[in-house]
Amino acid sequence: MATEPLSQKEIEDRLRELPGWSLDDNRIARTYRLGTHFAAAALVVHVAGIQDELDHHSDLTLGYNTVALTVNTHSAGGAVTDLDFELARRVEDIAPGHGAS
Numbered sequence: 001m002a003t004e005p006l007s008q009k010e011i012e013d014r015l016r017e018l019p020g021w022s023l024d025d026n027r028i029a030r031t032y033r034l035g036t037h038f039a040a041a042a043l044v045v046h047v048a049g050i051q052d053e054l055d056h057h058s059d060l061t062l063g064y065n066t067v068a069l070t071v072n073t074h075s076a077g078g079a080v081t082d083l084d085f086e087l088a089r090r091v092e093d094i095a096p097g098h099g100a101s
């Protein structure tokens, strides 16, 4: 998967396919809300596994009943790349199963 920086338009186009995600200071970001703190912690563990599988890691913050992700690509100088969107899509696939919204 390409690790070249995406243009602003490419980022905006890809974000349109990922409701809930936004561009925040050159990182793509989403915060999920869950029913309980334990459910939020379980989502963090699941996301951590996906991130190791992809060898691509967000800043992942566990709140009381929230999980916040922000990610860009260090190896592309901190730009947003396809790798960030691949991670976002993978997380979107599993989040509903955790009751995340």
Ligand SMILES: C[C@H](O)[C@H](O)[C@H]1CNC2=NC(N)=NC(=O)C2=N1
Pocket: 055, 056, 057, 058, 071, 072, 073, 074, 075, 076
């Ligand atoms: C050595 C390892 O492959 C790199 O450090 C990976 C790991 N996870 C990563 N995560 C992110 N967000 N950006 C990277 O460039 C990156 N690089």
